Amino acid sequence: MNADNSQSTRWLDEREKQVWLTLREFIWGFPAALDRQAQRDSSLSIVEYSVLSTLSETPEARMRAGDLAAELGWQRSRLSHLMGRMEAKGVVERMHSDLDGRGQDVVLTDAGWAAIRAAAPGHVTFVREVVFDPLTPAEQDVLESALTRIRARIAEDGLWAGSAGVSCPPGNSSQNACEPGA
Amino acid sequence: MNADNSQSTRWLDEREKQVWLTLREFIWGFPAALDRQAQRDSSLSIVEYSVLSTLSETPEARMRAGDLAAELGWQRSRLSHLMGRMEAKGVVERMHSDLDGRGQDVVLTDAGWAAIRAAAPGHVTFVREVVFDPLTPAEQDVLESALTRIRARIAEDGLWAGSAGVSCPPGNSSQNACEPGA
DNA sequence: TTCCAATAGTTGATGTGTCAATTAGTCTGA
């Protein structure tokens, strides 16, 4: 896959290196900042917030576990562990799916509603002040477009976590990315 | 701090929500993808690679631990734990600083040089193909500029990990961010 | 010169994500 055993590597020039380091620092630092804001201003971590927020935008505030994981771009097991903790906190509840005996529906509880309502203004205000206010609409569009393309390119390489199965040959039963050439 | 006890929250419209979810998915997914590439194509994780790469660009391939942590935007303790593992692998070595009895210098070993040389082409090729090739130079500039501004805005709130001390009042001895109003 | 606050780095406990293995339920075809 890496046909780069020779001196043919296209190294980064100074400008590119700067762009790359900025990007790297950003992707490492932003998730932590997001979580700090959430924990400081609410009773939720950012991942908990995201789960509740996703559920709350659903007609019944209820969702299949697998769909929820897919929507968030997470592995099933990550969600499962998190659900255990969140159920213990009382913000969600798990119930067997009527349609599929294997499935679990995740449901928002009253306490979950209260938590997300309390946390939402702070979260949205933070996002607004931090990502939208400093950028023009045109820049926002470029940003989204650029990140979408980068993400797509990574998915082509089979290295994007959530996007397994897009081009997996049938019979590849891995729960993660498929092996294109195996 | 959150003067938002009323209905005054400026919620996100559909377009903004889309931009935000794209950004959120990106910052969650990209670090993992970066690490997968590193582990797949080399004997290093992405954080190990970053340490070795930073050291290798230094005159003596040697750096104070604290400076290294600051350069990477990490907490000291994170680096310390990582150094323990990397020293065990033999890619770096720690030696007492001549100038400051408290300090430790981190030094690249021969094995470390070999590891970074072996990993670099794959890493750089990945970065090139995934972030630079899909973007025009103009887009790259917008991206860097946008992320820099977002990062600066977060730092103003004291929520960016690495950037403590920028505006801390003297006497604030926290090793993390300062409390602006305390 | 002697304190005492500040700084450099380490350590251990804790929380959370990842991976591989496992359990349970569904679906297809013979």
Place this chain on the structure above:
DNA sequence: TCAGACTAATTGACACATCAACTATTGGAA
């Protein structure tokens, strides 16, 4: 209707980041 492959979700072991507490050293002010 039964066997085997597939899918949904969970579990436990492990790796790593974070936080707070700690040790050692420095440096300035009394």
